[in-house]
Amino acid sequence: MNPAAPPGARALAPCKINPTLFALARRPDGFHELALTYAALELADTLELRPAAPAAPAEPTGKSLGSAVEDRLDLSGPAATPDVPRGATNLALRAARAVLDLAREGGRPSLPTSLVLGLEKRVPSQAGLGGGSSDAAAAAWLACRLTGLSPEDPRVREALASLGSDNLFFLGARATGHARGRGRGDEIEPLPTPRLRSFALVIAPSAGAPTAAVYAELASRGIAGDPATLRARALAAESAWCEARTVDQQRASQWNDLEAPALAAVPALAPWRAFLDRRGAAHFRLAGSGSAFFGWFESREEAQATLEVLLGEARSAGLVARGAWVARLAGHGVRSLE
Numbered sequence: 001m002n003p004a005a006p007p008g009a010r011a012l013a014p015c016k017i018n019p020t021l022f023a024l025a026r027r028p029d030g031f032h033e034l035a036l037t038y039a040a041l042e043l044a045d046t047l048e049l050r051p052a053a054p055a056a057p058a059e060p061t062g063k064s065l066g067s068a069v070e071d072r073l074d075l076s077g078p079a080a081t082p083d084v085p086r087g088a089t090n091l092a093l094r095a096a097r098a099v100l101d102l103a104r105e106g107g108r109p110s111l112p113t114s115l116v117l118g119l120e121k122r123v124p125s126q127a128g129l130g131g132g133s134s135d136a137a138a139a140a141w142l143a144c145r146l147t148g149l150s151p152e153d154p155r156v157r158e159a160l161a162s163l164g165s166d167n168l169f170f171l172g173a174r175a176t177g178h179a180r181g182r183g184r185g186d187e188i189e190p191l192p193t194p195r196l197r198s199f200a201l202v203i204a205p206s207a208g209a210p211t212a213a214v215y216a217e218l219a220s221r222g223i224a225g226d227p228a229t230l231r232a233r234a235l236a237a238e239s240a241w242c243e244a245r246t247v248d249q250q251r252a253s254q255w256n257d258l259e260a261p262a263l264a265a266v267p268a269l270a271p272w273r274a275f276l277d278r279r280g281a282a283h284f285r286l287a288g289s290g291s292a293f294f295g296w297f298e299s300r301e302e303a304q305a306t307l308e309v310l311l312g313e314a315r316s317a318g319l320v321a322r323g324a325w326v327a328r329l330a331g332h333g334v335r336s337l338e
Contacts, residue, residue, distance in 0.1 A: 008050025008116070009145050010337040013138035014040040014177065014330045015129035016169065017200065017287045017294050019241045019250070022234035023218060023257040025227050031165075031184045032218065033227075035234035037191070037241055038169045040177030041200055041327040045077070045135055046120040046337065049096055049142035051112030071097055071114050077121035079323070083208065084125050084132075091163055092135035093117050098159040099143035111147055124323055126208025128258075128288030130166045137170035138334040161186045166288075174333030180238060191242065193331045198247050200327050201303040202287070202294045203310065206320040207268035209290035217261035250296045251283040262290040275317055279310060300326055 021036040052072055073093050075086055088094070096115055104111050117139060123131030140160050144151045151157075151171055160167045165185040172188035173179035179190045223230070240253035263270050269291055276284045276293060284295040297303035303326040311324055 008048045008118070009142050010046065010048045011138040011142050012044045012335050012337055013047055013123075013131075013134035013170065014042065014044040014333065015123040015131055015134060016040050016166070017129065017202075018256065019254050020234065020237040021256045021258060021288070022230060022237070023223055024230045024234070025223055026219060032215065033183065034181060034185050035231060035238070036181045036185060037238050038166075038173065038179045038181055039194070040170070040173075040330040040333055041202070042330050043123055043129070043202065043325050043327040044330070045079075045123050045131060045138070047092065047135060047138045047142060048118035049139060049146060050116050051146070052114040052116040072116045074116065074118040075121065076119070079121035079124045079131070081125060084121060090119075091132045092119055092139035095136035095160060095163055095167070096139040096143040098163070099140050099149060099156055100147060102155050102159065103147035103149050108147065115143070124204045124292070126210060127204045127292040128209060128286060128290045129202070129292055130170070130288065133164050133166035134170045134334065136160065136163055136167045141171060141174075141334050170333040172333070174335060177330045177332045194242065194244070194329060196244055196246070196250060197329055197331075198250060198296045198298060199300050199303040200294045200296055200329075201307050201324070202292050202327060203307075203324045204292040204322050205269060205272050206322045207266055207291055209262050209266045209269065211289045213265045214258055214262045214289040217265040218258060221261060247296050247298050254285045256286050258289045259286040262286055266291060271319060275314060275319055279313060281306075281310065300328070
């Protein structure tokens with residue numbers, strides 16, 4: 001964040017993992033029908049949103065101001081890598097702009113015409129941790145506070161969903177940071193925060209995993225099995241995850257139908273999978289479409305000790321990680337930092 005800039009509203013955008021993820025069928029629109037669970041972790045980005053320009057007359061209803069104004073993104077942080085968009089294509093900036101346009105289309109000439117979004121990145125990109133989606137949800141939420149729109153407004157949710165399937169989790173389950181997802185993953189039903197507040201060890205290999213490439217590999221393989229049977233399996237795994245009372249039960253409940261396609265689409269992940277299996281970390285699962293892997297531990301101390309051992313052995317095996325973290329379940333989605 002720029003310390004010399006006037007203060008704006010600030011929010012925390014946590015990352016996520018998917019304890020269970022099942023692909024049920026290929027949809028007519030080309031997407032996959034999913035049954036999955038979401039859980040937010042403490043590892044988070046920080047956002048700050050403020051007006052960049054004074055108010056101007058509102059445009060006629062239905063006309064977007066996106067091409068007539070100039071928003072700005074101030075990007076910083078250890079995960080502000082070159083693949084994170086710096087300009088108007090950034091997902092968070094697009095989400096904030098969409099909400100502002102909705103408000104101004106409603107005849108609110110007192111609202112600003114442009115925005116400055118400060119984004120401090122700690123969640124790595126192309127890791128399956130939902131960093132961009134969480135940033136978009138947090139930016140939309142901040143823009144709602146700025147404009148007076150409700151985050152529950154169907155227009156806000158529709159605009160956010162159009163930018164990405166995971167976005168609505170971080171907004172819709174902001175009270176608990178835990179939910180089940182259906183459809184493309186955008187039909188969100190909040191769940192209570194899991195009782196077992198264990199610790200996740202997250203390791204992000206140096207290679208990223210482009211989501212589109214992973215889903216393309218899934219599509220090329222097809223989905224074997226009757227949708228009803230697959231749905232029953234998904235519900236059983238979801239129930240086991242939600243009812244887990246021990247770390248061993250958490251580990252046993254997990255499943256990810258995207259892991260095998262990701263290992264094929266991103267060959268650099270296969271040595272990591274083999275390494276984890278050899279080092280007693282076969283319970284680690286891929287986060288979403290990857291490339292990060294995560295495993296559960298009873299205590300922060302146990303997870304941290306395992307992290308140090310695994311990273312040391314990985315280096316000896318010629319494997320490079322771009323980051324590793326120990327993070328507890330957050331217990332919330334996007335939230336205010338004020």
